[in-house]
Amino acid sequence: xxxxxxxxxxxxxxxxxxxxxxxxxxxxxxxxxxxxxxxxxxxxxxxxxxxxxxxxxxxxxxxxxxxxxxxxxxxxxxxxxxxxxxxxxxxxxxxxxxxxxxxxxxxxxxxxxxxxxxxxxxxxxxxxxxxxxxxxxxxxxxxxxxxxxxxxxxxxxxxxxxxxxxxxxxxxxxxxxxxxxxxxxxxxxxxxxxxxxxxxxxxxxxxxxxxxxxxxxxxxxxxxxxxxxxxxxxxxxxxxxxxxxxxxxxxxxxxxxxxxx
Amino acid sequence: xxxxxxxxxxxxxxxxxxxxxxxxxxxxxxxxxxxxxxxxxxxxxxxxxxxxxxxxxxxxxxxxxxxxxxxxxxxxxxxxxxxxxxxxxxxxxxxxxxxxxxxxxxxxxxxxxxxxxxxxxxxxxxxxxxxxxxxxxxxxxxxxxxxxxxxxxxxxxxxxxxxxxxxxxxxxxxxxxxxxxxxxxxxxxxxxxxxxxxxxxxxxxxxxxxxxxxxxxxxxxxxxxxxxxxxxxxxxxxxxxxxxxxxxxxxxxxxxxxxxxxxxx
Numbered sequence: 001x002x003x004x005x006x007x008x009x010x011x012x013x014x015x016x017x018x019x020x021x022x023x024x025x026x027x028x029x030x031x032x033x034x035x036x037x038x039x040x041x042x043x044x045x046x047x048x049x050x051x052x053x054x055x056x057x058x059x060x061x062x063x064x065x066x067x068x069x070x071x072x073x074x075x076x077x078x079x080x081x082x083x084x085x086x087x088x089x090x091x092x093x094x095x096x097x098x099x100x101x102x103x104x105x106x107x108x109x110x111x112x113x114x115x116x117x118x119x120x121x122x123x124x125x126x127x128x129x130x131x132x133x134x135x136x137x138x139x140x141x142x143x144x145x146x147x148x149x150x151x152x153x154x155x156x157x158x159x160x161x162x163x164x165x166x167x168x169x170x171x172x173x174x175x176x177x178x179x180x181x182x183x184x185x186x187x188x189x190x191x192x193x194x195x196x197x198x199x200x201x202x203x204x205x206x207x208x209x210x211x212x213x214x215x216x217x218x219x220x221x222x223x224x225x226x227x228x229x230x231x232x233x234x235x236x237x238x239x240x241x242x243x244x245x246x247x248x249x250x251x252x253x254x255x256x257x258x259x260x261x
Numbered sequence: 262x263x264x265x266x267x268x269x270x271x272x273x274x275x276x277x278x279x280x281x282x283x284x285x286x287x288x289x290x291x292x293x294x295x296x297x298x299x300x301x302x303x304x305x306x307x308x309x310x311x312x313x314x315x316x317x318x319x320x321x322x323x324x325x326x327x328x329x330x331x332x333x334x335x336x337x338x339x340x341x342x343x344x345x346x347x348x349x350x351x352x353x354x355x356x357x358x359x360x361x362x363x364x365x366x367x368x369x370x371x372x373x374x375x376x377x378x379x380x381x382x383x384x385x386x387x388x389x390x391x392x393x394x395x396x397x398x399x400x401x402x403x404x405x406x407x408x409x410x411x412x413x414x415x416x417x418x419x420x421x422x423x424x425x426x427x428x429x430x431x432x433x434x435x436x437x438x439x440x441x442x443x444x445x446x447x448x449x450x451x452x453x454x455x456x457x458x459x460x461x462x463x464x465x466x467x468x469x470x471x472x473x474x475x476x477x478x479x480x481x482x483x484x485x486x487x488x489x490x491x492x493x494x495x496x497x498x499x500x501x502x503x504x505x506x507x508x509x510x511x512x513x514x515x516x517x518x519x520x521x522x523x524x525x526x
Contacts, residue, residue, distance in 0.1 A: 121353075122352075122353075125348055125350060126346045126347070126348060126350035127350050127351075127352055127353075129306070129311050129346070129350065130344070130346060130350040130351075130352070132309075132310075132311055132339065133309055133311070133339060133342065133343075133344040133364075134363050134364035134367060134368065134412070135336055135339065135340065135364050135366075135367030135368040135416075136366075136367045137332070
């Protein structure tokens with residue numbers, strides 16, 4: 001295939017998928033406003049997305065906090081001969097940036113992949129068509145509960161991650177760098193304000209919406225049997241992770257412009 | 262009554278249905294037979310609105326599904342149908358009784374407190390007992406088909422569409438399913454379309470048979486007439502011969518040849 005036509009076809013395919021995704025978002029908004037929410041399904045998904053992601057998210061953020069503290073301590077020792085502002089750097093980095101981003105990446109790899117694989121399998125085994133014949137709609141029964149579960153759960157997971165990350169930083173600060181506990185925590189509380197927390201919390205809402213819609217979309221548009229399920233699951237994870245990182249810049253830019261920083 | 266006229270459907274440049282004209286009378290069981298890829302399942306999905314035809318009309322009790330656009334209208338149209346999928350399409354995450362009564366929440370006003378009792382009754386109709394709390398993964402292929410059949414009849418539809426009801430089952434279980442279809446036909450007085458390439462099943466359950474070939478209706482007749490048809494396409498299919506006018510993708514499609522043979526049944 002010639003390179004020009006290859007690029008052209010890829011762009012057309014991307015545009016088509018973006019259009020279909022936009023239609024799905026619109027349908028979800030219409031169904032969400034018009035029909036009864038499947039709260040039982042929302043709760044089931046909240047457990048899968050939230051509760052079952054706690055261990056891996058906690059472990060990731062604990063070590064992230066430890067590494068941040070170690071790096072900050074080592075760098076400030078290099079320049080100032082003593083570890084300074086370790087609590088401040090760790091807390092600001094985690095609460096405003098790494099907490100929402102790392103949590104989103106971990107959850108999209110775990111719960112997002114599971115959603116894409118589950119919906120993809122339902123699609124290739126006619127279960128999605130069965131929903132239509134039984135009087136409901138995959139947007140109403142499958143997509144809206146998952147999106148709501150993501151939006152309600154990811155911010156809570158992010159707050160949990162923030163605490164674990166800051167705690168990981170304290171462990172290194174106290175036992176490795178020899179910083180007294182009171183100094184570490186006063187570094188945090190003297191500098192951190194509620195708006196910094198709002199900054200990270202807002203991001204987690206945006207990331208949750210993006211991940212949920214992408215993973216549901218890739219799931220319900222799966223074709224091609226077992227191989228297709230594998231491909232759509234991989235695509236869901238890769239696209240949602242890349243989207244989180246790209247959206248992070250734009251959301252940060254908007255929040256900075258609004259003075260929430 | 263289901264009245265399809267001039268139904269055409271293509272996927273990309275590949276035509277699947279090339280103009281289907283078919284009338285299904287109230288109370289009859291029409292078996293649609295034909296080789297793989299002849300458009301049987303696509304037509305069945307068009308009847309219930311899972312596939313939107315490019316051209317033509319499918320009218321059921323005065324409602325043309327091809328003209329319905331509002332989701333509420335489409336839902337009202339689908340309310341008349343029960344659909345049995347080829348691979349059963351049971352919801353893996355739900356138990357058997359939840360699967361059977363799934364549609365009742367959306368299609369009827371029956372209070373949720375009665376669902377279990379209804380599930381038990383419908384499962385009894387298809388010859389199953391004490392499996393309400395099982396998950397689909399714990400059932401055999403034949404049991405899955407029967408649970409799917411119970412689900413299809415749970416909301417008491419006027420029409421039942423069967424997509425390959427005996428595919429993947431052993432001959433005995435296939436006959437059990439055939440008996441069930443006949444039994445339900447007698448008890449529920451529904452109108453049915455059965456898509457199949459299992460000739461034994463088609464002869465047993467059909468009141469009329471329609472043969473599809475290359476997206477067109479090649480012949481419509483009583484099973485006894487199909488049995489003795491001289492049409493070489495019908496003959497080849499019902500006798501299950503690899504040699505004959507049906508090329509089964511070995512050669513390119515020959516529309517003229519198909520046209521000349523049409524109507525000879």
